[in-house]
Amino acid sequence: MRATTRQLPCRLAKLGLACLLAGGALANGEIQFDVFMGFAGKARQGDWFPVTFEIHNDGPTFDAQVELRPRFGDNPVYRYDVELATNTRKRFTIPVFADTQSGWSARLRNGRKTVAKHDELKLDSVDVQTTLVGALSGQQAGGPILPKTRFKRRWENESFAPVVAQLQADIFPDDPIALGGLRSLYLNSARAIHLRPGQAAALTTWVLGGGHLMLAVDQPGDVTGTPWLAGLVRGQFDPVQNSTVGQALGQWLTKAGYSNIGRPDDAFAAGQLAAAGVRLANGSALLKLDDRPVAAEANRGLGQVSVLGFNPEREPFKSWTNRAWFWARLAKVDAAWFETEAPARQYGKLHIDGVYGAMLDSRQVSKLPVVWLLLLLGAYLVIIGPVDRIWLKRINKQMLTWLTFPAYVAIFSLLIYFIGYKLRAGQLELNELHIVDVLPGQQELMRGRSYASIYSPINDDYRLGGRFAQGTIRSEYGGPSRGNMASSLRVQHVPGQLEAHAEVPIWTSRLLCSEWLTPDNGGVTATLTKNNADQYKLSINNQLNKAITGAVLVADGKITELELQSPPGSTRVLGIQTTASPYAKGELSSISRGGNFELAVNTRNQAFGDTESGRIEPELMSLVATSFPVLLESDNPTASFNGSGGLDLSAHAERGGAVLFLLAENHAPIPSTGLFETPLGQAHTLYRIPLDPTEPNKQP
Secondary structure, three states: OHHHHHHHHHHHHHHHHHHHHHHHHHHHOOEEEEEEEOEOOEEEOOOEEEEEEEEEEOOOOEEEEEEEEEOOOOOOEEEEEEEEOOOEEEEEEEEEEOOOOOOEEEEEEEOOEEEEEEEEEOOEEEOOOOOEEEEEOOOOOOOOOOOOOOOOOHHHHHHHOOEEEEOOHHHOOOOHHHHHHOOEEEEEHHHHOOOOHHHHHHHHHHHHOOOEEEEEOOOHHHHHOOHHHHHHHOEEEEEEEEEEOOOHHHHHHHHOOOOOOOOOOHHHHOOEEEEEEEEEOOEEEEEEEOOEEEEEEEEEOOEEEEEEOOOOOOOOHHHOOOHHHHHHHHOOOOHHHHOOOOOOOOOOOEEOHHHHHHHHOOOOOOOOOHHHHHHHHHHHHHHHHHHHHHHHHHOOOHHHHHHHHHHHHHHHHHHHHHHHHHHHOOOOEEEEEEEEEEEOOOOOEEEEEEEEEEEEOOOEEEEEEEOOOEEEEEEOEOOOOOOEOOOOEEEEEEOOEEEEEEEEOOOEEEEEEEEEEEEOOOOEEEEEEEOOOOEEEEEEEEOOOOOEOEEEEEEOOEEEEEOOOEOOOEEEEEEEEHHHOOOOOOEHHHOOOHHHHHHHHHHHOOOOOOOHHHOOOOOHHHHHHOOOHHHOOOOOHHHOEEOOOOOOOHHHHHOOOEEEEEEEOOOOOOOOOEOOOOOEEEEEEEEEEEEOOEOOOOOO
């Protein structure tokens, strides 16, 4: 009994300490910090991908900062400020453009204190030429699959095969920039009706900006009863009825060149497919069953929608042995990917960013020609060698070489610095080029890419940014072998505002790109009327504060350069005949500036050589060519170009889409990206306006 009495105070003390610790834990609360990388853990090299954060705060309110930092490499550091109230859950997405090979770490901070962290975040890297298809399926095991590649090496099949990423609707991005790394997106209408308004807006903008939406209609009412989806699809649906499949789908695959689809599936061909008839505005039929179009596609803005009048996640389609080939064709994956024994190599691939850099880099800088460098080196070797020996021997003072040799080094060092100063020193300069897509819709948007080249006369840290509902900044991308060309970029996201800091070394130019979305202010509008096979009437209304000094129309796969001077506040009407194009043969294949662009990009990245060959003037036709990097021709096929995030309009032009390019010199659609004063600089804007040609006396 006495022992028990003695132990009682000790037990009470322990119980009190436990309660105190429990109370402290409850007071401090717990933080749930989850990070979702890429598209279901996948991302294309050198393109945009989403990083979604989900934070649940059970404790007191605090102002938090999320930091995403690369574990190695030259990728930017991203920060996001967010208020975490008590008992709230916050979910937000940051668009990231980076080298997907590097690892990442994420931290949640309260002031200087790290509240939660993840140090081993990784991505499965998808090659820049490989198709990455996203899928928001109606069923967990449904949705698209793709055929297996037949490359000889196992690692090549794992690294280069076209990929399908099964996405979760809850964390689907609400930022269209973050969707830039997807080539195509499959969406089941049963899933579409549950998307949040921000997600629906992001998906719509992504399509209008160049994305490809593959929509499966579970019930026609899903589309017609969802305003955002009905406005994007712009289609009519007949009642659902059963149709015999027959050989229609197999023949559709054969016409696309898929020769390895295997034996016909007789059971599927004899089955009944429940499908609604589909007709799209300004579209064309893809598939017909019983003379009814059950699948159709149409251009929407700079992108495309493909609509299936049936649910491919149901039988009998779900069990069709060749359904992987069906998805390959619908996603526009070339048959060669599944027939060759080796993937296309990317060595030497260049990004179109380098061309913009050659246009914008400061002209204050000159390079020392290689011949002069060799002469300078030769003179140095002659002086420290024979000349020094001969004249010291002549005056019989050979021991003075201990003094003359360092003197020569000092003199030539000063000479080299003086030459470098004369060639590269100048004033702070900021040159900008805005590539702006005017996207159609009920609420028209401008999707912009603002390239900014900063020339710095000193080692300094420069502030950039702007006020955008959605926007971000990235550094120049050099291609698969070069990666990000500028290090020490820090991107700060605050709701409605963007700020970044970039370090620029002395006497160099650094190229950065701000990507943003903002409501269209109606500054420039255009309509296109098709009179016959090759004749159009184009009307351009210029409400900008600057004149439009050049125009190019791409229609029917042809390029037509127009003679245009449109002062502010004017409306011009032009008659166009595309077969009489004044630019080369008028065909898209006539874009042959790849060789010149390749030379300029490679020369620009060399420290010595010819200065002029590393420069490209921002002329209209050169700017138009940069919008079709895949089509640029070069003598070196491995040194071709690619773009990212919807910048490349090659696919849109090849399927007959019409785009109007308008150049406004000394004009910017937004305030300057550079948040600093500079004595030198210029800004030009290239507007890219997708057009739906209409026939006379008919509504579009």
